[in-house]
Amino acid sequence: MRIPFGNPKIGKVARDRLEKAIAKSWASEGENVREFEKLFSEKFGYKHAIAVSSGTDADIVANTALYDLGAKRGDEIITPALAFVATANSILAAGFMPKFVDIRVDTLNLDPAKIEAAITGKTRAIQVVHTMGKPCDMDSILAIARARKLTVIEDACEAHGATYKGRVVGTLGAMGAFSFFAAHLVYSGEGGMVVTNDDRLAEICRSVKSHGRPAGSNYFDFQRMGYNSKMNDLEAALGIEGTLAFDDTFNRRKAHLVTLLALTKDLRPFAHFLVEEEHEKISPHAFSLVLKDEKHGRDALYAFLESKEIQCKTLFGCLPTQHKAFEWMGHRSGEFPAAEFVGRNGLHFGVHQGLSSEDIDYVSDQLHAYFKRVK
Numbered sequence: 001m002r003i004p005f006g007n008p009k010i011g012k013v014a015r016d017r018l019e020k021a022i023a024k025s026w027a028s029e030g031e032n033v034r035e036f037e038k039l040f041s042e043k044f045g046y047k048h049a050i051a052v053s054s055g056t057d058a059d060i061v062a063n064t065a066l067y068d069l070g071a072k073r074g075d076e077i078i079t080p081a082l083a084f085v086a087t088a089n090s091i092l093a094a095g096f097m098p099k100f101v102d103i104r105v106d107t108l109n110l111d112p113a114k115i116e117a118a119i120t121g122k123t124r125a126i127q128v129v130h131t132m133g134k135p136c137d138m139d140s141i142l143a144i145a146r147a148r149k150l151t152v153i154e155d156a157c158e159a160h161g162a163t164y165k166g167r168v169v170g171t172l173g174a175m176g177a178f179s180f181f182a183a184h185l186v187y188s189g190e191g192g193m194v195v196t197n198d199d200r201l202a203e204i205c206r207s208v209k210s211h212g213r214p215a216g217s218n219y220f221d222f223q224r225m226g227y228n229s230k231m232n233d234l235e236a237a238l239g240i241e242g243t244l245a246f247d248d249t250f251n252r253r254k255a256h257l258v259t260l261l262a263l264t265k266d267l268r269p270f271a272h273f274l275v276e277e278e279h280e281k282i283s284p285h286a287f288s289l290v291l292k293d294e295k296h297g298r299d300a301l302y303a304f305l306e307s308k309e310i311q312c313k314t315l316f317g318c319l320p321t322q323h324k325a326f327e328w329m330g331h332r333s334g335e336f337p338a339a340e341f342v343g344r345n346g347l348h349f350g351v352h353q354g355l356s357s358e359d360i361d362y363v364s365d366q367l368h369a370y371f372k373r374v375k
């Protein structure tokens with residue numbers, strides 16, 4: 001592939017850290033994990049950062065912390081109908097029910113206007129997802145959460161460094177979750193982070209990710225539901241390097257994203273592209289588009305781009321109605337029109353730091369070539 005989705009690299013800083021861990025024969029949670037947590041929290045201004053084994057586990061740990069806030073098994077968590085599948089799976093894994101709410105086609109994020117109708121007596125939290133690095137409409141969502149006494153969890157797995165009204169995402173709500181998988185802005189092999197500014201929630205999350213042991217207790221003291229969601233020191237070695245290189249990664253990706261958005265301005269009659277609004281800074285996770293008219297053929301565009309060596313992914317699909325995994329919940333096609341439309345008509349591909357400006361010109365040329373054919 002000329003334009004692969006991601007560009008993971010393991011450089012000298014990570015290698016030195018790996019060597020140190022190997023010299024100590026210590027590959028489990030240790031010095032590198034502590035350093036990664038410190039760097040990550042300082043870099044983005046979070047009071048606490050708790051390293052875990054994946055973005056999925058970050059979501060599971062944050063959701064499980066809700067029991068300490070009074071949630072009961074089987075309670076409901078509001079979550080977007082369209083997102084990467086870990087968002088809904090993590091709610092189920094923590095023992096709750098996902099309550100799917102439709103998204104907006106233009107933002108790819110939860111539609112705040114549809115949240116109220118989904119709230120029941122069992123709703124405990126809203127798990128927002130800043131899809132493709134674009135922050136959700138947090139003022140509206142936080143206002144609903146405050147009025148209905150709901151906790152807000154931010155899945156920021158695709159939104160490292162994004163800001164909303166000058167504040168970095170992750171701690172606009174009570175807890176935030178990040179992923180460090182291959183295509184993300186920080187890479188650690190596998191890995192994730194829970195962030196919070198709340199001392200008590202930080203202690204709960206530290207306990208949940210280590211079998212429910214309370215901090216400083218003896219090894220076999222289990223106070224709450226927990227898992228082994230710990231990150232290891234080998235992964236943290238990579239995460240440290242990625243955090244130190246963050247600004248460079250962010251700026252390179254952002255330049256590609258902004259350039260490609262400008263180069264494709266004339267294609268706006270054909271597709272929705274993400275728009276960065278005044279109040280926000282979008283994190284350049286990837287380049288997404290949603291065809292406006294089904295007749296322009298998302299699958300054909302996907303196949304065309306792949307034939308030109310541009311690695312594509314769809315835009316996840318509507319979890320409750322377009323994926324077999326959630327059939328058991330009994331949702332019917334048509335319940336989530338925006339998510340279903342994006343599921344049929346959306347795709348995304350990489351605009352990562354390993355690409356050159358010629359690569360971005362090449363992608364723009366291929367998009368133009370496709371739309372010229374279908375016009």
Ligand SMILES: Cc1ncc(COP(=O)(O)O)c(C=O)c1O
Nearest residue numbers: 054055056084086157179180181
């Ligand atoms: C929105 C979202 N949540 C959760 C995850 C899960 O992260 P991981 O693959 O590290 O488990 C991802 C992964 O890409 C994601 O995009």
